[in-house]
Amino acid sequence: MLENNLPGWRHDLKSSIRKEGESPSKRWVQLATVNDKNEPRLRTVVFRGWQQDSSMIIFTDRRSEKIKHLKSNPNGEILWFFLTGKTQYRFKGEIHELNELIDNEHYWNTLSEKSKFSWFWGSPGEKINKKFQSTNEIPPNLPKPENFVVLKFEVDSVDLLKLEKTIHRRYLWKKNNQWKKIEINP
Numbered sequence: 001m002l003e004n005n006l007p008g009w010r011h012d013l014k015s016s017i018r019k020e021g022e023s024p025s026k027r028w029v030q031l032a033t034v035n036d037k038n039e040p041r042l043r044t045v046v047f048r049g050w051q052q053d054s055s056m057i058i059f060t061d062r063r064s065e066k067i068k069h070l071k072s073n074p075n076g077e078i079l080w081f082f083l084t085g086k087t088q089y090r091f092k093g094e095i096h097e098l099n100e101l102i103d104n105e106h107y108w109n110t111l112s113e114k115s116k117f118s119w120f121w122g123s124p125g126e127k128i129n130k131k132f133q134s135t136n137e138i139p140p141n142l143p144k145p146e147n148f149v150v151l152k153f154e155v156d157s158v159d160l161l162k163l164e165k166t167i168h169r170r171y172l173w174k175k176n177n178q179w180k181k182i183e184i185n186p
């Protein structure tokens, strides 16, 4: 797809990311899900890239709580905050597992050996078993395990707030409004 055909907010986001320079935290986002008691749950995850023009890719562990939440409720929100630009993006959308064998293999191979190894640790959130954690050696060429999950966050609205000197600016885009940019009160 031509860069110019991207939803307008992708250009704003690109510029916000660029302003953060080399900081690894520029790819850390907060992902909210809802559990089966209707309680919100938040955690930090790494933004791994785009699928089509408006879906975000996230890697996770099948054994984690968020996977249980998504089974009963696919709705999610991503908050992406940029310190340098004093800018906040709130993305609303649905989250689904990506089950493309070749793509998932490719995604697995984008990880360092050290990152891959974390999918072979004990089950997230369970009482630690020191026996499993004691190894400092990371085996090379780890194959993609069953618990490696690629999530696709399909954005359907974007709420951008920029803290600016004279007046803060806030904009809204909705997919069902052809991603038309609307300025709203901050």
Ligand SMILES: Cc1cc2nc3c(=O)[nH]c(=O)nc-3n(C[C@H](O)[C@H](O)[C@H](O)COP(=O)(O)O)c2cc1C
Pocket (backbone or CB within 6 Å): 028, 041, 042, 043, 044, 045, 046, 047, 058, 059, 060, 061, 064, 065, 066, 067, 124, 125
């Ligand atoms: C900087 C940072 C990056 C993280 N990246 C991820 C990630 O990409 N995927 C992930 O599942 N968890 C990631 N985590 C761990 C999550 O925040 C969370 O602890 C874990 O996913 C379990 O969450 P859950 O029990 O709500 O499913 C990251 C944590 C931090 C602090």
